[in-house]
Amino acid sequence: xxxxxxxxxxxxxxxxxxxxxxxxxxxxxxxxxxxxxxxxxxxxxxxxxxxxxxxxxxxxxxxxxxxxxxxxxxxxxxxxxxxxxxxxxxxxxxxxxxxxxxxxxxxxxxxxxxxxxxxxxx
Numbered sequence: 001x002x003x004x005x006x007x008x009x010x011x012x013x014x015x016x017x018x019x020x021x022x023x024x025x026x027x028x029x030x031x032x033x034x035x036x037x038x039x040x041x042x043x044x045x046x047x048x049x050x051x052x053x054x055x056x057x058x059x060x061x062x063x064x065x066x067x068x069x070x071x072x073x074x075x076x077x078x079x080x081x082x083x084x085x086x087x088x089x090x091x092x093x094x095x096x097x098x099x100x101x102x103x104x105x106x107x108x109x110x111x112x113x114x115x116x117x118x119x120x121x122x
Contacts (some may be wrong), residue, residue, distance in 0.1 A: 018113065031079070037063055038072050039081055042096045043106065051085070051095040081105070 031039065041060060045052040058069040073096070076082040081102045084094040098106075 034064065035072050035076060038069065039076055042082060043098045043102060046097055051097055054094045054096060057096055
């Protein structure tokens with residue numbers, strides 16, 4: 001029942017369909033939207049070769065209060081989605097880094113996105 005005249009609205013609706021398929025998580029990787037947003041922010045900085053410190057992560061005001069973000073970082077560490085790295089000689093700053101489990105998770109998302117895109121009508 002597609003009655004959308006705007007190509008932009010149609011494109012966005014297709015995006016929502018693809019996102020729904022992609023959001024299906026492998027077993028044992030249950031995360032709420034806030035945890036996903038934090039994980040994405042941390043991993044994107046890591047991908048850009050500018051790893052985020054715990055201090056920077058808990059200062060992301062648009063994702064929550066420092067106390068709430070600290071709890072989310074702790075939960076992601078407990079789920080083995082984030083690890084920490086200290087620079088040699090400086091134990092003050094802990095950098096957040098993705099674990100292999102997180103890299104596998106993003107690989108799964110990329111594969112799902114590619115498969116959904118290939119299955120989509122032109």
